[in-house]
Amino acid sequence: MSKTYYDPADLRKFGKITEWNEELGNKFFDYYGKVFEEGALTAREKSLIALAVSHTEQCPYCIESYTKDGLQRGITKEEMMEAVHVGAAIKSGATLVHGVQMMNKVNKLEM
Amino acid sequence: MKKSLLARNNDLANTQRQLEILSNGMFADGELPTFAKKIKETNQFPLRPKKLEILQINLGYMCNQVCAHCHVDAGPDRKEIMTVETMQQCLDVIKKTGAHTLDLTGGAPEMNPNFRWFVEEASKAGIKDFIVRSNLTIIRANKKYYDLPEFFKKHNVHVVSSMPHWTRGKTDKQRGDGVFDKSIKALQMLNEVGYGKEGSNLKLDLVYNPSGAFLPGDQMALENDFKKALKEDFNIDFHQLFAITNLPISRFLDYLIASENYEDYMYALVEAYNPLAVENVMCTNTLSVSWDGNLYDCDFNQMLNLKVASKVKHISEYNEELLQNRNIIINQHCYGCTAGAGSSCQGVVA
Numbered sequence: 001m002s003k004t005y006y007d008p009a010d011l012r013k014f015g016k017i018t019e020w021n022e023e024l025g026n027k028f029f030d031y032y033g034k035v036f037e038e039g040a041l042t043a044r045e046k047s048l049i050a051l052a053v054s055h056t057e058q059c060p061y062c063i064e065s066y067t068k069d070g071l072q073r074g075i076t077k078e079e080m081m082e083a084v085h086v087g088a089a090i091k092s093g094a095t096l097v098h099g100v101q102m103m104n105k106v107n108k109l110e111m
Numbered sequence: 112m113k114k115s116l117l118a119r120n121n122d123l124a125n126t127q128r129q130l131e132i133l134s135n136g137m138f139a140d141g142e143l144p145t146f147a148k149k150i151k152e153t154n155q156f157p158l159r160p161k162k163l164e165i166l167q168i169n170l171g172y173m174c175n176q177v178c179a180h181c182h183v184d185a186g187p188d189r190k191e192i193m194t195v196e197t198m199q200q201c202l203d204v205i206k207k208t209g210a211h212t213l214d215l216t217g218g219a220p221e222m223n224p225n226f227r228w229f230v231e232e233a234s235k236a237g238i239k240d241f242i243v244r245s246n247l248t249i250i251r252a253n254k255k256y257y258d259l260p261e262f263f264k265k266h267n268v269h270v271v272s273s274m275p276h277w278t279r280g281k282t283d284k285q286r287g288d289g290v291f292d293k294s295i296k297a298l299q300m301l302n303e304v305g306y307g308k309e310g311s312n313l314k315l316d317l318v319y320n321p322s323g324a325f326l327p328g329d330q331m332a333l334e335n336d337f338k339k340a341l342k343e344d345f346n347i348d349f350h351q352l353f354a355i356t357n358l359p360i361s362r363f364l365d366y367l368i369a370s371e372n373y374e375d376y377m378y379a380l381v382e383a384y385n386p387l388a389v390e391n392v393m394c395t396n397t398l399s400v401s402w403d404g405n406l407y408d409c410d411f412n413q414m415l416n417l418k419v420a421s422k423v424k425h426i427s428e429y430n431e432e433l434l435q436n437r438n439i440i441i442n443q444h445c446y447g448c449t450a451g452a453g454s455s456c457q458g459v460v461a
Contacts, residue, residue: 073336
């Protein structure tokens with residue numbers, strides 16, 4: 001079976017989403033472009049944040065984009081992996097911290 | 112030690128084969144526009160030369176390194192070396208032209224046995240910017256090269272050196288084991304004689320080529336990161352960083368095909384096409400002279416054996432008027448110089 005849900009070539013077509021709704025599509029890309037401009041955070045720092053979020057969101061398109069973006073900026077593989085661990089730590093922490101909610105509920109319901 | 116494509120009898124040592132690969136596939140079926148078609152859209156076809164500003168002379172393809180991305184396919188096994196006779200013809204032309212920059216390249220130009228004689232003679236011509244493109248490790252390759260920093264200083268040579276990254280791993284992967292440590296030592300030797308210091312007239316610039324199938328990022332941001340890391344880790348100073356896009360020819364083309372990155376890379380180049388960069392690509396103000404004296408629009412066309420489209424094809428026949436009146440030869444590899452902020456031997460152009 002050669003067909004999959006994700007096709008790497010689809011990433012190149014991302015810009016075409018404006019074709020079915022130009023106004024909202026353009027607004028999104030304007031916003032997106034603005035977010036990644038150099039600001040209080042450097043473009044390099046933003047790239048690493050985006051890479052970490054790409055992993056927690058498990059978006060293969062984003063992972064490809066921000067891995068490439070990181071390489072272009074001279075970001076090392078060690079820095080990239082550390083960023084992914086930061087994302088993973090927050091993701092697992094976010095799961096675990098809900099354990100408190102579970103514990104609260106159990107404590108409330110049990111005699 | 113790795114070998115050049117030529118020594119390995121690799122298919123891609125044949126420049127005709129490279130041109131076939133570049134012209135076929137996605138460019139032949141119209142999936143991607145050819146470079147000629149692209150520049151026609153903005154009325155920039157045919158590409159014409161402006162006033163000659165830079166004479167770039169390739170002193171030979173011999174090199175002590177075998178870098179994975181080398182567009183020259185240089186290496187220790189390459190024996191092509193410019194003779195004194197051709198050097199003399201170049202000197203005659205240098206005195207005649209109004210070019211303000213002389214740019215010596217290779218291979219490792221320092222490995223040409225008549226390199227020092229040529230530098231001494233050329234430096235008398237009063238060129239404003241006299242560049243030697245050094246791979247740095249040559250300075251540490253053999254005792255006979257240890258005094259190169261002093262020699263460069265004596266002739267006020269502008270040293271432009273290759274450095275793909277501020278970390279050992281990335282540098283050695285592209286350029287060979289041990290290259291990083293030798294390059295660091297060579298940069299420190301250049302600093303010791305006064306190169307690269309703030310306010311110093313002894314110019315030391317670095318050239319950054321991406322170590323893989325991706326385009327260079329913002330040149331200024333990379334320069335800042337290089338400066339910070341090299342200063343903190345090794346107390347090294349330099350002036351500017353030139354970010355140069357790898358062109359899909361020769362060994363880099365071989366790498367792209369072998370790693371199955373060729374198609375994606377060409378798409379990336381075409382998507383990043385910047386018509387503003389076309390105005391200032393190096394072939395418009397540069398003339399490239401090969402080791403055997405033939406003339407090319409740029410070093411990349413030289414490596415594809417695409418001689419200038421002019422009656423004058425050799426330095427011995429140099430005629431400014433005839434050469435000015437030519438069209439620059441283009442092909443799909445030219446997308447490499449017009450992607451993003453553009454690329455040339457002097458870094459970004461747009």
